[in-house]
Amino acid sequence: MTIQRPKGTQDLLPGTVEQWQYLEETMRSVCRDYGYDEIRTPMFEATELFQRGVGQTTDIVNKEMYTFLDKGDRSMTLRPELTASVCRAYVENKLYGQPQPVKLFYIGPMFRYERPQSGRFRQFHQFGVEVLGADQAVVDAEVISLVWDLYRRLGLTQLEVHVNSVGCPVCRTKHRALLQEFLSTRREELCKDCGDRYDRNPLRILDCKNATCQAVTIGAPTTRDTLCEDCSTHFGRVLGLLGVAGVVYRVNPRLVRGLDYYTKTAFEVMVEEIGAQSAICGGGRYDGLVEEIGGPPTPGFGFAMGLERILAALQVKHLLPEEKPKLFAMLVALGEKAQTEGFSLLSALRTHELPVSMDLLSRSLKAQLKAADRLGARYALILGEEELEKKVLVIRDLTLGEQIEVPLNQAVEEIHKMYQRGVNA
RNA sequence: GUGGGUGUGGCGAAGUGGUUAACGCACCGGUUUGUGGUACCGGCAUUCGUGGGUUCAAGACCCAUCACCCACCCCA
Numbered sequence: 001m002t003i004q005r006p007k008g009t010q011d012l013l014p015g016t017v018e019q020w021q022y023l024e025e026t027m028r029s030v031c032r033d034y035g036y037d038e039i040r041t042p043m044f045e046a047t048e049l050f051q052r053g054v055g056q057t058t059d060i061v062n063k064e065m066y067t068f069l070d071k072g073d074r075s076m077t078l079r080p081e082l083t084a085s086v087c088r089a090y091v092e093n094k095l096y097g098q099p100q101p102v103k104l105f106y107i108g109p110m111f112r113y114e115r116p117q118s119g120r121f122r123q124f125h126q127f128g129v130e131v132l133g134a135d136q137a138v139v140d141a142e143v144i145s146l147v148w149d150l151y152r153r154l155g156l157t158q159l160e161v162h163v164n165s166v167g168c169p170v171c172r173t174k175h176r177a178l179l180q181e182f183l184s185t186r187r188e189e190l191c192k193d194c195g196d197r198y199d200r201n202p203l204r205i206l207d208c209k210n211a212t213c214q215a216v217t218i219g220a221p222t223t224r225d226t227l228c229e230d231c232s233t234h235f236g237r238v239l240g241l242l243g244v245a246g247v248v249y250r251v252n253p254r255l256v257r258g259l260d261y262y263t264k265t266a267f268e269v270m271v272e273e274i275g276a277q278s279a280i281c282g283g284g285r286y287d288g289l290v291e292e293i294g295g296p297p298t299p300g301f302g303f304a305m306g307l308e309r310i311l312a313a314l315q316v317k318h319l320l321p322e323e324k325p326k327l328f329a330m331l332v333a334l335g336e337k338a339q340t341e342g343f344s345l346l347s348a349l350r351t352h353e354l355p356v357s358m359d360l361l362s363r364s365l366k367a368q369l370k371a372a373d374r375l376g377a378r379y380a381l382i383l384g385e386e387e388l389e390k391k392v393l394v395i396r397d398l399t400l401g402e403q404i405e406v407p408l409n410q411a412v413e414e415i416h417k418m419y420q421r422g423v424n425a
Numbered sequence: 426g427u428g429g430g431u432g433u434g435g436c437g438a439a440g441u442g443g444u445u446a447a448c449g450c451a452c453c454g455g456u457u458u459g460u461g462g463u464a465c466c467g468g469c470a471u472u473c474g475u476g477g478g479u480u481c482a483a484g485a486c487c488c489a490u491c492a493c494c495c496a497c498c499c500c501a
Binding site: 058233401 | 453490493494496497498499500
């Protein structure tokens with residue numbers, strides 16, 4: 001094998017693609033029911049969009065972007081996430097001039113230059129929702145319950161929904177300062193990573209997996225302690241509405257999200273049993289983002305979920321639908337004359353939109369029947385020398401092992417009738 | 426970027442220095458000329474990721490290299 005696919009990418013082959021289609025259809029139907037419309041934006045954008053939109057301090061921008069210069073020396077980047085793009089599209093297409101809020105969803109590939117591992121790819125796929133132009137707590141609650149509802153429809157239970165409020169920029173700065181002050185005396189005890197995090201992003205120390213860091217942070221000021229009145233009221237309202245919608249959640253004061261743009265509500269959904277990368281959905285409110293990228297001040301709320309990880313969860317929990325046979329009948333033709341006649345018969349059947357197929361290797365009768373069986377065809381339509389002479393077609397029921405002869409000139413009509421019966425049964 | 430693991434036919438997998446590289450699945454063909462799914466028979470790796478080295482002798486030992494997997498970081 002000489003040329004291989006790029007690291008961290010995958011070929012989705014028949015058998016797997018059907019699972020993706022099932023997942024995507026379920027996502028689309030939930031969105032339709034909730035009144036969200038699909039948006040499709042470019043696979044790549046000006047690098048600056050992500051630098052400003054996602055944030056200069058984030059790992060995504062610092063070390064994970066697929067960036068290249070195009071032939072006009074413009075710096076372009078394959079999209080690592082879509083919230084920034086959707087906001088850009090909102091501004092660029094003046095969607096703020098339409099009835100507000102604008103409720104959008106997307107499904108598509110994202111790109112991040114990382115070392116692949118279980119549940120992590122360089123090209124991966126996200127489904128996401130963004131609501132722009134409404135700062136009400138109901139928005140937060142509606143979007144989170146949409147997520148909840150999707151999982152319910154997929155049969156995914158026993159997952160954890162973590163909710164928190166990281167506050168507005170004011171409470172956030174306050175919290176950060178308090179936290180650094182709290183940790184300052186015990187900074188030596190922190191692990192190496194947390195030492196780095198102390199200056200860069202002290203909030204992350206709160207959810208470090210290291211046991212000693214966990215111990216050090218006991219009693220540390222949480223985001224909740226520093227919320228201003230507005231943020232606090234908002235958060236309370238969100239939780240109340242989630243309760244009304246029947247969403248089972250857990251307030252996790254240590255939940256912080258890695259992207260710079262989050263304000264107020266942040267949430268995450270985790271599933272065990274799919275490896276170390278257990279977050280299958282993450283999102284929250286981002287009231288400053290649209291303005292940050294040059295648009296009018298516009299509140300926003302959204303999330304992204306990873307299709308690969310959800311599929312992994314559905315897999316281990318055996319929640320993926322079984323593949324159904326797609327073929328109704330298989331033409332078995334023997335000899336060139338029969339093949340010609342059969343080809344004509346198939347064409348006729350196909351104009352009626354019947355799922356029918358034929359042997360393409362001119363194999364023996366036996367081999368063709370075997371193939372028909374493998375492909376899960378219900379009927380084999382046998383046409384050989386004898387049948388041509390008698391001007392008949394043998395229709396063999398492969399599940400019953402019985403066969404009948406019908407006049408060739410009535411075959412299309414007969415098969416069509418059988419198909420209708422099968423569909424209605 | 427760091428650490429660990431693995432690399433034998435389409436897939437799974439024996440083999441731990443010595444003649445022709447097990448086996449299972451899949452695939453293809455056959456079991457008297459035109460009837461599948463079961464059974465039986467046969468076929469299917471001049472070769473063990475790649476390149477060097479040690480040795481009379483290497484898939485097995487050593488070195489390098491590449492690829493994949495897992496974990497950290499971070500995230501979907």
